[in-house]
Amino acid sequence: MADPARMIKPEKSPEKKKTTSEEHPKSDHAPEDAQGVGKPSEESKESPSKEQHKTSVKPEPGAAAAVEDEDEGTSGQPSKKLKVEPVPDKKKEKRQKVDEDEIQKMQVLVSSFSEEQLNRYEMYRRSAFPKAAIKRLIQSITGSSVSQNVVIAMSGISKVFAGEIVEEALDVCEKWGDTPPLQPKHMREAVRRLKSREQIPNTKHKDIIFIDGNVQFICFVLPCFIMNIIR
């Protein structure tokens, strides 16, 4: 989902486009400018739920500019860039616009949250599984070490998984006319529903759904044949 704190990608392109400004159409600047206005208001709104990675985002725009300038200096061929960029540029622009729209909508939404909603949103964003425990768990199963990316991916997926169960359980709770907090019976019903939709992996029970011709021959045809001969 788009994260209002995540302004990294669109942030980079103004730096890049400005260094090769003559060739590129001016229309590219318009969406970026709107975004430049959006960012300061986003900073103040995000402060109640300031996230860790935001502090490491701050040095980035300056650094990105430095990196981009270096590239320009060494390559020194703006016309070459023009030939490669046009079609991917339009798609990128469209995606950036959609991204920005979503970011602005999120900002408007978050700014209108009540205190309780803000708390809940903050918990939603900040809660995460401890990487060390996940890494230990995976390594105890595989017996060998795993890379950091695996741990990141697994914790992310597990959080989504937990969210799916809780959401389904809340649906069940509402349907049964109960109120939160969730009770184990809601959780179990939620699991049962998700299992029927195959959203919960289960490799313990394997059905024999297909018996091939050879097995059929041995198990069914041959016994009948033998019985006939005996008789």
Added chain:
Amino acid sequence: MAEEEEEPGYEEEPEEACGGVDSAHGRRKRLFSKELRCMMYGFGDDQNPYTESVDILEDLVIEFITEMTHKAMSIGRQGRVQVEDIVFLIRKDPRKFARVKDLLTMNEELKRARKAFDEANYGS
């Protein structure tokens, strides 16, 4: 049905010779109690969720991770778990797939940013 609790109990404790089934949650120490409580609140539950519900959810998450790990070990490079395997297993589930892609992309960007920042610092 108390199946949910019993199966992970069997799954997690093969080395413990506990005769029969435990009082169902396995004797492993609770790994994610605090984090899961915050998570459940964030996802819509009450501010103080029931401990039994948190336990059930923890068992489910551990079972999920175990299943994914076993599946990932059996595809791609055998005996190892790699990111590509996880992405492959998740491909049918749009939410999880998008989330993994996002996380990995963000991680790359952050690494690049930190590297560039460190180089800039080192230069000056």
